[in-house]
Amino acid sequence: AQMALRQGLPQLEIMEDDVEFAHDYHARHMQVQAYLAERHGQWDVFVGVMALVHPETRVLHVDRRDGQTYVTIDRMISMVGNIYAPTALQRIAQWDEGNQDAQTNTIDRFLQMQGNMRVVIALPFLLGHREDVDSSLWGFSNERYAQMIAQAQTELEQKVAEFEDRAQRANH
Numbered sequence: 001a002q003m004a005l006r007q008g009l010p011q012l013e014i015m016e017d018d019v020e021f022a023h024d025y026h027a028r029h030m031q032v033q034a035y036l037a038e039r040h041g042q043w044d045v046f047v048g049v050m051a052l053v054h055p056e057t058r059v060l061h062v063d064r065r066d067g068q069t070y071v072t073i074d075r076m077i078s079m080v081g082n083i084y085a086p087t088a089l090q091r092i093a094q095w096d097e098g099n100q101d102a103q104t105n106t107i108d109r110f111l112q113m114q115g116n117m118r119v120v121i122a123l124p125f126l127l128g129h130r131e132d133v134d135s136s137l138w139g140f141s142n143e144r145y146a147q148m149i150a151q152a153q154t155e156l157e158q159k160v161a162e163f164e165d166r167a168q169r170a171n172h
Contacts, residue, residue, distance in 0.1 A: 001092035015081045020128030028126055031066050044088040046120045048081035048127030051148040053155040054112055059163035069123040071160055076119040077112040081127040125153055
């Protein structure tokens with residue numbers, strides 16, 4: 001993050017080694033990049049897949065276009081495959097990597113606790129998580145994530161429906 005900021009990169013995309021790409025990834029990725037470019041300065045992180053949704057997560061904005069639903073929420077957790085704007089890189093640059101407590105100080109937990117972020121995520125999720133490998137951090141099979149990811153997507157879809165219901169009632 002610090003190097004990306006020093007080099008003035010407009011964004012930084014990072015994928016973990018256990019990321020899984022769907023058959024339509026390249027086409028959807030191009031749509032995501034176009035969407036993010038249109039919203040320059042209005043997002044901090046694009047998250048490709050989420051395994052957990054913090055209970056206090058709030059939907060800030062919903063856009064439907066090109067067969068995708070883009071949801072902007074106020075917090076995130078997951079580092080499998082993300083795109084970071086300079087505003088998020090500035091936050092990441094403040095992370096204390098010397099604190100080795102994996103329960104409280106993984107980089108994604110650090111970002112989640114920051115709150116007040118503009119996190120864009122596509123529904124359905126742009127990326128998946130390979131189940132045929134083990135988590136090097138948590139020491140268990142990635143198979144455990146499949147149900148968590150499905151649950152996270154369901155929770156986000158429910159939050160979107162509630163957000164759109166409130167917006168529709170407010171307009172009537």
